[in-house]
Amino acid sequence: MNTSLDCLPCFFRQTLDAVRRVSDDTAFHEKVVRQAAEWVRNVDLSESPPVMARQLYRYLRELTGVADPYAEAKARDNEMALRLLPGLRERLAASDDPFTLAVRLAIVGNLIDLGAKSDLTTAEVESAIRDVEKEPFSGDVAALRQRAGKARTILYLADNAGEIVLDRLLIEALGPERVTVAVRGAPIINDATMEDARAAGLHELVEVISNGSDVPGTLLEECAPDFRKHFDAADLVISKGQGNFETLSNAPRDICFLFKVKCPVIANHVGLALGTQALVWLQGATKAKKKQ
Amino acid sequence: MNTSLDCLPCFFRQTLDAVRRVSDDTAFHEKVVRQAAEWVRNVDLSESPPVMARQLYRYLRELTGVADPYAEAKARDNEMALRLLPGLRERLAASDDPFTLAVRLAIVGNLIDLGAKSDLTTAEVESAIRDVEKEPFSGDVAALRQRAGKARTILYLADNAGEIVLDRLLIEALGPERVTVAVRGAPIINDATMEDARAAGLHELVEVISNGSDVPGTLLEECAPDFRKHFDAADLVISKGQGNFETLSNAPRDICFLFKVKCPVIANHVGLALGTQALVWLQGATKAKKKQ
Numbered sequence: 001m002n003t004s005l006d007c008l009p010c011f012f013r014q015t016l017d018a019v020r021r022v023s024d025d026t027a028f029h030e031k032v033v034r035q036a037a038e039w040v041r042n043v044d045l046s047e048s049p050p051v052m053a054r055q056l057y058r059y060l061r062e063l064t065g066v067a068d069p070y071a072e073a074k075a076r077d078n079e080m081a082l083r084l085l086p087g088l089r090e091r092l093a094a095s096d097d098p099f100t101l102a103v104r105l106a107i108v109g110n111l112i113d114l115g116a117k118s119d120l121t122t123a124e125v126e127s128a129i130r131d132v133e134k135e136p137f138s139g140d141v142a143a144l145r146q147r148a149g150k151a152r153t154i155l156y157l158a159d160n161a162g163e164i165v166l167d168r169l170l171i172e173a174l175g176p177e178r179v180t181v182a183v184r185g186a187p188i189i190n191d192a193t194m195e196d197a198r199a200a201g202l203h204e205l206v207e208v209i210s211n212g213s214d215v216p217g218t219l220l221e222e223c224a225p226d227f228r229k230h231f232d233a234a235d236l237v238i239s240k241g242q243g244n245f246e247t248l249s250n251a252p253r254d255i256c257f258l259f260k261v262k263c264p265v266i267a268n269h270v271g272l273a274l275g276t277q278a279l280v281w282l283q284g285a286t287k288a289k290k291k292q
Numbered sequence: 293m294n295t296s297l298d299c300l301p302c303f304f305r306q307t308l309d310a311v312r313r314v315s316d317d318t319a320f321h322e323k324v325v326r327q328a329a330e331w332v333r334n335v336d337l338s339e340s341p342p343v344m345a346r347q348l349y350r351y352l353r354e355l356t357g358v359a360d361p362y363a364e365a366k367a368r369d370n371e372m373a374l375r376l377l378p379g380l381r382e383r384l385a386a387s388d389d390p391f392t393l394a395v396r397l398a399i400v401g402n403l404i405d406l407g408a409k410s411d412l413t414t415a416e417v418e419s420a421i422r423d424v425e426k427e428p429f430s431g432d433v434a435a436l437r438q439r440a441g442k443a444r445t446i447l448y449l450a451d452n453a454g455e456i457v458l459d460r461l462l463i464e465a466l467g468p469e470r471v472t473v474a475v476r477g478a479p480i481i482n483d484a485t486m487e488d489a490r491a492a493g494l495h496e497l498v499e500v501i502s503n504g505s506d507v508p509g510t511l512l513e514e515c516a517p518d519f520r521k522h523f524d525a526a527d528l529v530i531s532k533g534q535g536n537f538e539t540l541s542n543a544p545r546d547i548c549f550l551f552k553v554k555c556p557v558i559a560n561h562v563g564l565a566l567g568t569q570a571l572v573w574l575q576g577a578t579k580a581k582k583k584q
Contacts, residue, residue: 005321006305009302009304012300012301026297030297037329038333040329040332041330
């Protein structure tokens with residue numbers, strides 16, 4: 001996906017959020033926002049939104065000298081999700097359809113995306129999790145269950161901190177012995193890194209690998225060779241979040257995307273209403289071409 | 293009120309919305325958005341948001357050659373509100389407290405603000421009007437009723453097209469013989485002008501005057517002398533909308549502000565939650581100083 005002009009106001013908002021997280025100096029905030037305007041004035045829009053965001057956050061890192069403005073928010077969201085975990089396990093145990101519930105919990109966790117909503121509160125997340133089965137849902141869970149049942153190897157592309165704790169529940173339902181989880185190679189927005197996977201306890205459950213990149217998505221051409229091997233060889237790839245969707249929507253393989261529809265650009269692209277819990281299968285650019 | 297840094301992403305969104313209303317050429321949209329970035333790079337933030345918006349829209353007018361990008365939207369919203377009017381009159385006739393309902397309808401109509409929400413739909417407006425009594429409300433309606441009862445002259449500052457039709461109901465409840473309605477001097481966003489007052493039928497009910505300015509608010513120092521006379525002499529001034537609040541919150545007289553809280557900057561300023569129907573009395577900078 002290319003970057004839409006509608007992404008630009010959003011990048012502005014993200015700039016303001018990131019700089020406020022590292023400084024209380026409003027004159028500094030203003031300076032950074034004006035420099036972001038200069039960046040928008042000249043930026044190349046042919047890249048996907050996560051690649052653009054990476055550019056912006058690298059630029060902010062230079063301006064502010066802070067490598068990880070979201071460190072505190074990520075720790076907070078991991079802790080919040082870990083606190084909810086025992087209750088969610090009970091809910092799954094009592095459910096008539098625990099697999100579908102685990103899929104929905106993994107998707108609702110994707111709400112914890114501070115790129116999409118800077119001022120997301122713990123109360124909003126907790127309320128969304130409570131009402132997880134009331135939210136609109138689109139997609140074929142049975143197909144995922146079937147494909148997962150046959151897969152010897154599953155690559156699970158994590159998205160954000162906090163969310164990655166809820167991913168555990170789906171990974172447990174999928175059968176952890178077959179699952180490898182991939183995280184970002186370096187901090188970017190509130191995306192999950194190796195540290196967050198450890199906080200979620202995933203390292204005790206599955207193999208966790210880094211994708212070797214600091215894009216808030218999965219830009220295959222710059223991912224680490226080990227990641228690429230897993231990506232190409234896995235029987236099933238499950239991809240979490242908008243950023244992974246935006247960067248992998250033309251990837252050369254079939255992928256099951258799980259995400260909350262959180263912005264009008266994505267809503268328009270996938271034809272689903274804002275707020276929908278989406279399970280989207282894409283067949284992959286290469287395979288799709290072969291079919292023609 | 294000064295312009296907040298949080299207003300800048302919003303101005304960007306408004307730019308994109310305005311240019312899309314006048315052209316289908318995406319290359320032109322991109323050009324204009326990049327020029328808006330250049331504007332943000334250098335703009336003076338010490339003015340109020342409506343004064344900044346006026347600058348931006350004048351600049352867009354120069355770039356696009358279109359004087360009134362919202363003409364069609366304004367006509368549509370006036371027609372929509374006129375269609376609802378008979379049903380609302382019935383609802384008022386059946387109400388135990390028609391004055392409060394008229395106040396709430398006038399405030400809910402303030403939702404029709406295409407500066408605050410570019411993609412507002414008719415369905416959203418109709419649903420808000422239907423649920424007008426369920427929305428959160430803050431303010432002292434009794435004080436307004438009392439002050440209005442004693443006032444020989446009332447100046448009513450209109451805000452947007454569509455909304456101005458619902459204002460009729462409150463103006464009728466106030467007693468039209470005492471009311472003068474003021475509208476913007478020239479088209480700006482979807483703010484109501486003389487044409488919209490006529491579409492709403494207000495010219496048959498009350499005196500309608502122009503404030504003589506193209507700011508989407510009320511910038512006293514550039515308003516027409518006739519407007520200033522009314523503003524200074526009126527026993528009561530009722531002011532609709534965020535733009536009038538942002539420009540008049542330090543005005544040298546007492547004013548009753550009626551608006552929907554539609555953005556985080558205003559919500560924070562007045563200490564009310566987003567979506568609240570707000571009735572806010574301000575005593576005026578001069579009077580407040582005298583008290584000290």
